[in-house]
Amino acid sequence: MGKNKANLYSKIYFLVKKIPKGRVATYGQIAALAGAPRAARIVGYALHVIPENSKIPWQRVINRQGIISTTCQTHPPTLQRDILISEGVEVINNKGVFQIDLKKYLWEPKFFRG
DNA sequence: AAGGTGACTAACA
DNA sequence: ATGTTAGCCACCT
Numbered sequence: 218m219g220k221n222k223a224n225l226y227s228k229i230y231f232l233v234k235k236i237p238k239g240r241v242a243t244y245g246q247i248a249a250l251a252g253a254p255r256a257a258r259i260v261g262y263a264l265h266v267i268p269e270n271s272k273i274p275w276q277r278v279i280n281r282q283g284i285i286s287t288t289c290q291t292h293p294p295t296l297q298r299d300i301l302i303s304e305g306v307e308v309i310n311n312k313g314v315f316q317i318d319l320k321k322y323l324w325e326p327k328f329f330r331g
Numbered sequence: 332a333a334g335g336t337g338a339c340t341a342a343c344a
Numbered sequence: 345a346t347g348t349t350a351g352c353c354a355c356c357t
Contacts, residue, residue: 225354244339255352261338262354280339287338297338 225253229263236277239305240324241317243281250326265289276300277324285315 228251236242244257253259264275269291276297280286285294285301285308298308298315309316 245341248339253353255340256354257339258337258352259339259354263338265338266355275338278338281341285338289338292338294338 225251225259226263228252229260230273233273233278236274236324241277241279241306241322242324244278245281247278279317283317283319
């Protein structure tokens with residue numbers, strides 16, 4: 218019944234783990250799948266606070282424009298770009314802005330039954 | 332307790 | 345196309 222922070226964060230982490238290697242998802246997309254379509258910013262924060270040793274593929278979440286938008290010191294844009302490239306995702310360097318073609322790489326989950 | 336912040340987004344101009 | 349604004353909502357001080 219009660220929806221609470223723990224549930225939301227759990228759902229966010231669960232869903233991010235579902236993003237396949239070589240694909241990316243958007244913050245809003247993860248929020249919507251988690252049942253909180255207006256909570257895109259919370260997804261960003263949830264990824265900001267994951268432990269260093271976490272297996273959560275935080276690098277696969279980018280913004281709606283296909284742009285790497287992290288400002289986190291421990292997870293900087295260059296690191297995110299490098300990991301994504303190593304996973305086979307093309308990252309275009311547009312004057313220091315790292316962009317990904319969502320038409321090509323956006324994760325399109327089949328249906329989630331839960 | 333109350334206001335500020337931000338790894339967001341859609342809607343405008 | 346590029347820039348601005350207004351909603352958003354859990355978390356922080």
